[in-house]
Amino acid sequence: MSRILCAWSPIWAIAAWRRRNPTAAPPEAVPFALLATARGVRKLAAVNEAGLKLGLRPDQKATDARALVPDLATADAEPEADAAALTALVDWCVRFSPAVAPDAPDGLFLDISGASHLWGGERGMVADFRARLAANGLPFRCAVADTPGAAWALAHYAVDGTIAPPGGQRELIAPLPPAALRLEPEAAAQIERLGLKRLGQVMDLPRGPFARRFGQPALDRLDQALGRTKEALTFRRPPTPWFARLAFFEPISAPEDMARVAHDVTAKLCARLEAEGQGGRRFELCFHRLDGKALPVGVGLSLPGRDPARIAKLFVPKLDVIDPGFGIEVVTVEAHEVEPVGGRQVTLDARQQPSAEDGLAPLVDRLANRLGEDRVWRAVPAESHVPELAAARARPLAPAPDARPWDPETPRPVxxxxxxxxxxxxxxxxxxxxxxxxxxxxxxxxxxxxxxxxxxxxxxxxxxxxxxxxxxxxxxxxxxxxxxxxxxxxxxxxxxxxxxxxxxxxxxxx
Incomplete structure (x- = not known):
């Protein structure tokens, strides 16, 4: 069973703004708000704790806010900078979970399934998470539940730090208001006008009339919170810039078609590499089936390269293990260990002295991808006079190390x-x-x-x-x-x- 940690900061934008403007930040006791323009109207984008205590709230008109709090301090909001700060925070959260999804503009989700035991349990994990955020001036409310919808509802409307037991989110979200379902403000307000102040009352309504009255999105949010339907989170994964993708109008499954598209998508990526003077040492080709399963295969090069025919030729022997199922709808390729590669001029005596790319490198690549990278290597000198320690393994075509060469006066056996x-x-x-x-x-x-x-x-x-x-x-x-x-x-x-x-x-x- 998956477990989701939701973290939410009602004043995230204020905290992010203060970190960018440490000298301009007003004291905590002074009501402070960030202003943004929406449809020609200046509104409050975020309010600090002092402003919230005085009745201010986000999305309130600036004129109404100043009438309520004349000494309100303001500054312009920076949505793009806030989004960048939230992205950086998501990347930082990988110390707690490899699956972190932003919940813009002021929250995030962590899939902590199988990771909380490293902190002695979910409660210890939440405590450490909160302490580290607080040390950086970032106050957050946290909650843990089986579903993202329930975790979001508990983080926003329940007691801070609530941890729902497995399968027990229904009882904990029942006393919460309808807005805890992440509904549109108009839909939440309409539900409350009908006298439904708690989610427990909403859960007791017949599903058909509820969907007809408030729309299918409202019913979907309720089902997601209760775990009746799955909710897909978009976890952030720093993408490699060296990526190419091909989608097909009709699925493919024939081996010759798979070999052809492997060359096509590799050629698309290699064109970018050549345009920017780069080459890759490792390439990963991934076939995406109709059922959503991804089938990757990888190859490596002894020297950084970008020749699509040569790379695709290395992929072909590995396509036998790919089961296309009912068909492949998308194929992708990524390049790793990318580094600059200079241009190569073909000389008149190229036949007599071929370059490594035309001579030994293709053979080394075929052997390494067939036998394994750890089985194709060459011996290079190592700093030691003990015979069995005087040699080390290196990539077949890697530059020679800085160690002194072997002494010709003391030959060693073959x-x-x-x-x-x-x-x-x-x-x-x-x-x-x-x-x-x-x-x-x-x-x-x-x-x-x-x-x-x-x-x-x-x-x-x-x-x-x-x-x-x-x-x-x-x-x-x-x-x-x-x-x-x-x-x-x-x-x-x-x-x-x-x-x-x-x-x-x-x-x-x-």
Missing amino acids: RLFRRPEPLEGVIALTPDDPPNQFRWRGRTHRVRRAEGPERVGEEWWRRDIGEVSVTHVRDYYRVEDQDGARFWVFRAGLYAPGQAAQWWLHGLFG
């Missing part, structure tokens, strides 16, 4: 084992000499040539130097056996009388 393998039957003339003979995987190798030693010590700031626990010092040798095979072996630890040396194979050359 194949480095994940964990060194122990050697048996090692024979060495002296403790510091390379081995003359060793046995590995059941086969004896006689050493014809050897080079070394290269001493490698443990990095003292790292007590764990890999998956294999060996002594702190290693003496490495490059050796070649009677068949020409080359090995990288090391002796672990320093020589100690009476203790046999431990030899390991760490890699293979060639």
Whole structure:
């Protein structure tokens, strides 16, 4: 069951105005209002607490307000700035819920289903929410219920901080006035003129006569508040600016049609990227079915790109998992990790030296999207003299890091084992000499040539130097056996009388 938190500030516009004009804000004790022009008439757009206590109210004519409160301080309202401030507040509220919807001009809804336990319950969540808003000078009234309509009614007309138990909003909104249904002022006033002062009385009326007398919108609001019908909230999701959409007059379902529209919508987005000199690393294509279900597929590029044919070609193998159902009515595509991409000039010797976009990049992209991005990578130098820590994974075509390159005077094997393998039957003339003979995987190798030693010590700031626990010092040798095979072996630890040396194979050359 969903739970909705509604927050409403009767003086939101005043609070937002004060934050924009801290030096011009009048004291709390002075009645203050913001003025707006509607149909050529100056009216009060918002009133502070002092003005409300004196009988002022929003939507009141400015002349009537000044006649009632001669010392009323006023300033011009800024609706656009208030809307921007409310949007910023909605974005801030994602710390409490990922689904936040503005309720212009002075409220917002939060879907807190499955999130309130992080604050020890709904009451603790509301208390923290209110405290943080109050610390920023934003007084809000809050309420929690199963439906947005009930939460709105309780926040506006019930005791501040009311939390309706699951399924218990009917009893709590029954004593509230008809205006709590978010009706038009004329409809609410007409209901009250008929003697219906409480929503409980409205709920007891027959549905047919009620809808004929006050209209279907009034009945819909009542059903939404009671949870009889669903109410769709428009949750704010910061949209990516790199977005394209295609809608179809008739739904499509054939695989060839889906492949064609994938290219068309990608071409539409890539045209924008090219016009602004941008390229994307990740693209997400989404098919929207008639039943409202969205079916996304994504691809990635090794280099920022905007070639629609190349990107659409990566999408095609993934379309097999898309079930069109009764048809696809809309297709969208988004670009992520967008960054500037410079123009590329084709030279006369392009056939001999193709660019990365024409040569290796398409192959890397096909492999990465088929096998997975984490399975296609290249090794780059890392700042460490310990062999197993001297390499790191990087994107195949990413620029080289700032780390120093590998030392050509101390070559490393092409194949480095994940964990060194122990050697048996090692024979060495002296403790510091390379081995003359060793046995590995059941086969004896006689050493014809050897080079070394290269001493490698443990990095003292790292007590764990890999998956294999060996002594702190290693003496490495490059050796070649009677068949020409080359090995990288090391002796672990320093020589100690009476203790046999431990030899390991760490890699293979060639």
